[in-house]
Amino acid sequence: MAKVIVIYDQPKDQDSFENYYREVHIPLVHKVPKLKGAEVHRVFQGLNTNDHLYLIAELHFNNPEELTQALASAEGQELQADVANLMPFLNKPPVIAIVD
Known part of the structure; x- marks a missing residue:
C-alpha cells in the first residue's frame, strides 16, 4: 500500500476552510x-x-506506482492545484508526505 498524508494546521478561518474542504476539495479527491x-x-x-x-487526511493506493499514476492524471493534477484555493483559509501550507 502507498499513501498520501496531508497535515493541516489550525485554519485562520475555520468555518470557510471547513466549507470549502467539504464542498469542493473532498469531491475532487473522490x-x-x-x-x-x-x-x-x-x-x-x-x-x-x-x-x-x-x-490529517490520508489517500490510499494499492502501491507507489498507482499513486504516482494517480497524481499525474488530470484529476490528480486538479486536486493538487486546488490546495492553493485552501490557502486563504490557512496560516501556512499543509505538510504533505508520501509513504509506503
Missing part, C-alpha cells in the same frame, strides 16, 4: 483514479510539537 480509500482525521491533541495540528 475523482482521483486508482484511489482505494480516503480518511480524514480531526486532531484533538498533538504531542511533542508546537504546531496547532487540526486535520
Whole structure:
C-alpha cells in the first residue's frame, strides 16, 4: 500500500476552510483514479510539537506506482492545484508526505 498524508494546521478561518474542504476539495479527491480509500482525521491533541495540528487526511493506493499514476492524471493534477484555493483559509501550507 502507498499513501498520501496531508497535515493541516489550525485554519485562520475555520468555518470557510471547513466549507470549502467539504464542498469542493473532498469531491475532487473522490475523482482521483486508482484511489482505494480516503480518511480524514480531526486532531484533538498533538504531542511533542508546537504546531496547532487540526486535520490529517490520508489517500490510499494499492502501491507507489498507482499513486504516482494517480497524481499525474488530470484529476490528480486538479486536486493538487486546488490546495492553493485552501490557502486563504490557512496560516501556512499543509505538510504533505508520501509513504509506503
